[in-house]
Amino acid sequence: MNKKIVQVYCGKGKGKTTAAVGQCIRAASMGHEVIIIQFLKGRDAEEFSFLKKLEPDIKLFRFEKEQEYFLDLTKEQQNEEIKNILNGFNFARKVIDTGECDVLVLDEVLGLIELGIITIDDVIKLIQLRDDYFKLVMTGHNLPEELVEYVDMISEIIPIKELQN
Template sequence: MKKGYIQVYTGNGKGKTTAALGLALRAVGHGLRVLVIQFMKGERQEGEVEASKKLAPLLTIRRVGEKSFLSREHLDEGAFEHARIGLDLACRAIKERSCDILILDEIILAVDFGLVSLSDLLGLMDRKPESMELVMTGRNACREILERADLVTEMVERKHYFTQGVSAREGIEV
């Protein structure tokens, strides 16, 4: 890839991770190496993790989250440690240029929760190699992130069946 850009998928609507993973699938189809680092996702085995095993070594997914869903009110040292591990993995991928596309799933939410410092993320964005695509997802992207991005897509929830009590479904949401 000659020129890599910075993409942001944000907003309160469904589809941020799905959009990033769709991009990853397309890239793998063209022989590009993709590293996905998932922040705050927990240990639940979601479909994309299983699928990535079939697409290795071109697609690698690394999860760096707690065992269960995190809330802003219940952050512990483990949550901060997992976020540091994820950020270190991302910094190493950038330094070593070990992938063509680096997807930092939910890193924007990790910044919003205070698990990753904004200055650390902005520094990582600034160090991105010219030829690497950087994709970041998560709600509540701040102005500084949006200004540095080349592409910003905001997912807006208009209607969602979760509000009617429908749980996440295997193969669709997980």
């Protein structure tokens, strides 16, 4: 394998997860092992449950238990979900450290930084764990400036025109 590629889809527009999933389908079609770990999706996680049909080529993991969005949960529920989220992040570390896949997508991982669940340093350490994986894809609304130097490709998805209700 060549040097790793770290890619980010960020911005206020819709389609960051969809773009990342597109990368997964492309990689799986070339015979690569793909893992997606989703964070902070709440009800929206169901949109991508069809990916279960693509197993074992693309493996999808969610560690959160609640169906509601994180910020809509009670403090007690949030505290419980933080434990689940950290289990998911630790699983991502293990996946990279053991070379378990060629492409790892951490969907909405940048939102974990915004919420203070993980730090920028946590993400940097994750990126630096190994140099021999194929691709790490991260998504979220905001890419902290401190992470830019660790990322090879950044795509900002911004709304040009939004559907009016």
